[in-house]
Amino acid sequence: MNKWIDISQKLTNDIAVWPGDTPFCYKVSWNMEESGSVNVGEITMSTHTGTHIDAPYHFDNEGKKVIDLDIQLYIGPARVVHLPNVKSIGIKELSEVNLDGVTRLLIRTDSWQNRKEFPQSIPPVEPELAAYLSENGVRLLGLDLPSVDSLDSKELPAHHELNRFGIHILEGLVLDEIEPGDYELAALPLPLVEADGSPVRAVIRKLG
Numbered sequence: 295m296n297k298w299i300d301i302s303q304k305l306t307n308d309i310a311v312w313p314g315d316t317p318f319c320y321k322v323s324w325n326m327e328e329s330g331s332v333n334v335g336e337i338t339m340s341t342h343t344g345t346h347i348d349a350p351y352h353f354d355n356e357g358k359k360v361i362d363l364d365i366q367l368y369i370g371p372a373r374v375v376h377l378p379n380v381k382s383i384g385i386k387e388l389s390e391v392n393l394d395g396v397t398r399l400l401i402r403t404d405s406w407q408n409r410k411e412f413p414q415s416i417p418p419v420e421p422e423l424a425a426y427l428s429e430n431g432v433r434l435l436g437l438d439l440p441s442v443d444s445l446d447s448k449e450l451p452a453h454h455e456l457n458r459f460g461i462h463i464l465e466g467l468v469l470d471e472i473e474p475g476d477y478e479l480a481a482l483p484l485p486l487v488e489a490d491g492s493p494v495r496a497v498i499r500k501l502g
């Protein structure tokens with residue numbers, strides 16, 4: 295059996311976050327000496343830090359929240375494709391990629407090089423890709439980028455179009471070492487009832 299590979303960003307107190315967003319902080323809020331028996335930690339973070347999923351409520355007040363998302367989509371077969379040096383991620387960029395039977399598509403762009411800092415710009419997903427992916431049966435799109443839209447976008451066209459076609463969004467993956475091919479994915483969100491997004495521990499293992 296192939297081993298599970300972690301494709302998540304490590305959650306350290308200096309992890310790069312969206313400019314202006316809540317910094318990540320883990321601390322022991324009640325230590326051994328104070329409690330007499332245990333260390334008890336506390337986490338402060340944005341729901342869009344590190345490797346995470348978006349719920350439609352992130353960009354639509356009427357949209358589904360994390361608890362409403364279908365957990366089936368976050369576990370199961372996934373295809374990893376490599377699109378290095380792309381300016382954007384559209385139908386053209388995926389034209390050579392075989393999507394037959396692909397429900398979960400993970401795209402490695404390698405364009406977020408310095409993980410210590412939040413990127414200045416990223417290749418955005420073109421909104422037209424949503425319909426194309428949907429026609430091919432894709433229900434989850436994961437990327438090694440902090441967003442599917444340009445970082446300065448306020449309209450978030452890719453987020454909205456992916457949602458319109460029922461495609462779930464997984465962001466901030468670490469795919470640097472991952473060869474293209476077929477894998478099994480597990481990247482479950484937390485059961486956050488009110489939330490617009492959730493951190494995930496994303497792991498894959500090679501199929502076959």
Ligand SMILES: N[C@@H](CC(=O)c1ccccc1NC=O)C(=O)O
Nearest residue numbers: 312315340342348440441442465
């Ligand atoms: N759309 C991005 C997050 C995002 O837009 C954002 C995250 C935290 C603080 C501000 C953000 N966007 C707009 O100012 C994402 O899905 O992770």
Ligand SMILES: [Zn+2]
Nearest residue numbers: 342348465491
């Ligand atoms: Zn997000």
Ligand SMILES: [Zn+2]
Nearest residue numbers: 348441442465
């Ligand atoms: Zn997003």
